[in-house]
Amino acid sequence: MTNNKPAILDGEKVRTQPFPARITMGKEELEEVSKVINSDVLSAFLGGPGAFFHGGKYVKAFEKKWAEKYGFKHAISVNSWTNGLITAVGAVGIEPGDEVICSPYTMSASATCAFFYGGIPVFADVDPATYCLSAETIEAKITPRTKAIIVVHLFGGCADMAPIMELAEKHNIKVIEDAAQSPGVHYQGKPVGAIGHIGGFSLNYHKHIHTGEGGMLVTNDDDMAMRARLIRNHGENSIEAYKIKNISNVIGANHRLTELQAAIGIHQLDRLENYLTQRQKLATYLSKRLNTLPGIDATQNYVGEHAFYVYPIKYDAKKVGLSRNLFLKAVSAEFPVPENFEGTVITEGYVKPLYLNQVYQQQIAIGEKGFPFNYNPEVTYDYSKGSCPVTEDLYEHTLLLSPMVREPLTIADMEDIFKGFEKVIHNAALIQEQLGHKNDESVVFNPVMAHAEVSDKAKL
Numbered sequence: 001m002t003n004n005k006p007a008i009l010d011g012e013k014v015r016t017q018p019f020p021a022r023i024t025m026g027k028e029e030l031e032e033v034s035k036v037i038n039s040d041v042l043s044a045f046l047g048g049p050g051a052f053f054h055g056g057k058y059v060k061a062f063e064k065k066w067a068e069k070y071g072f073k074h075a076i077s078v079n080s081w082t083n084g085l086i087t088a089v090g091a092v093g094i095e096p097g098d099e100v101i102c103s104p105y106t107m108s109a110s111a112t113c114a115f116f117y118g119g120i121p122v123f124a125d126v127d128p129a130t131y132c133l134s135a136e137t138i139e140a141k142i143t144p145r146t147k148a149i150i151v152v153h154l155f156g157g158c159a160d161m162a163p164i165m166e167l168a169e170k171h172n173i174k175v176i177e178d179a180a181q182s183p184g185v186h187y188q189g190k191p192v193g194a195i196g197h198i199g200g201f202s203l204n205y206h207k208h209i210h211t212g213e214g215g216m217l218v219t220n221d222d223d224m225a226m227r228a229r230l231i232r233n234h235g236e237n238s239i240e241a242y243k244i245k246n247i248s249n250v251i252g253a254n255h256r257l258t259e260l261q262a263a264i265g266i267h268q269l270d271r272l273e274n275y276l277t278q279r280q281k282l283a284t285y286l287s288k289r290l291n292t293l294p295g296i297d298a299t300q301n302y303v304g305e306h307a308f309y310v311y312p313i314k315y316d317a318k319k320v321g322l323s324r325n326l327f328l329k330a331v332s333a334e335f336p337v338p339e340n341f342e343g344t345v346i347t348e349g350y351v352k353p354l355y356l357n358q359v360y361q362q363q364i365a366i367g368e369k370g371f372p373f374n375y376n377p378e379v380t381y382d383y384s385k386g387s388c389p390v391t392e393d394l395y396e397h398t399l400l401l402s403p404m405v406r407e408p409l410t411i412a413d414m415e416d417i418f419k420g421f422e423k424v425i426h427n428a429a430l431i432q433e434q435l436g437h438k439n440d441e442s443v444v445f446n447p448v449m450a451h452a453e454v455s456d457k458a459k460l
């Protein structure tokens, strides 16, 4: 092979053409949005009881379509999934001092949502196979104050829900599913999102399907659905009209999706299955190829379906002979500099374990006095480093992620990615010899920030 010198040592790149960009909007969305604009009704919600308490015709149609497609009893749109999580926390009845068991390995809102009702996030470790909470890790954190568990279906996979639901029932704990990254995924034949009491999906730009910003709450519980609708839309005004007996937690906010977004969402939903099929096909191929390389474990060890929001890989630095960070830089150098988030080839670490954030380190969330951490005076909360060792290990050592397993990429693109990995691994000793001594490992790549960092740091 003539082109075998690694690009990081000034050889030729495996590939010079950028990977195809993700195109999310089509003519269907455009035509539907035009209709909304021509109607002039960009949102039809009114903040009191009546026909428009539940929104306008597009919002209602989008919710109905989502609910029917997956067999959820209720689908309730919201203007972000962060607000959806806050709504879910309110709807399950969290109140000050309640403990909410959370994953530390997720987007920050999956835990901070508890604070909005005075709940205290208590972190349980993840299972290294699923990257999600498990019944065992949860059980170790249950106390008499535990009121809810927020299970995150990370990366597009899903948590092993059956034992989690069994445990939750035994202790009378509510289960909220953060399925932001796993729309359309099934676990034991059931769609994730409402296997627990309430849950839902994000519709932000980076997710499989999107409305710019947005989210969809789902539940099979009528009471919880009504409470969620009240929280979404100034519930305090509707207590009498809807004969709400338990009026706790129904003071509302404005978490309403617009008609414009709903019009887009209706057509986005039609695209989801195709995306999942394509991503699964690419992932199957890529895993088969990458698993032939030493030090790379791309087995997707999940318990249900997988949506491949990102594609996790376990990396063994000793076997390869390169630190994860240097490996990442060397592989990145084999490809054109990505122009946007969607073009990032590989990243490392995902997010810092959430309890290491200042909110938990200083135990300051609402106001200056330490609420809600100080609500139960007999209890102290421990957010110290080392508290979730599996999560810390995944973050620091073993994990690489790629958002490249996505439409409209092809098997040929996957083969290029494989070739980049293969070339770096075959040349690991040479790269280590020339660059190992000056590699700065202090920066852990974050996929959200990675586009800037990859271009700055792909070359040492």
Ligand SMILES: *Cc1c(COP(=O)(O)O)cnc(C)c1O
Pocket: 080, 081, 082, 083, 106, 107, 109, 110, 152, 178, 180, 181, 202, 203, 204, 213, 214, 215
């Ligand atoms: C994207 C995401 C969220 C937040 O969703 P937004 O719609 O951006 O507010 C929450 N949890 C997880 C796991 C996510 O990936």
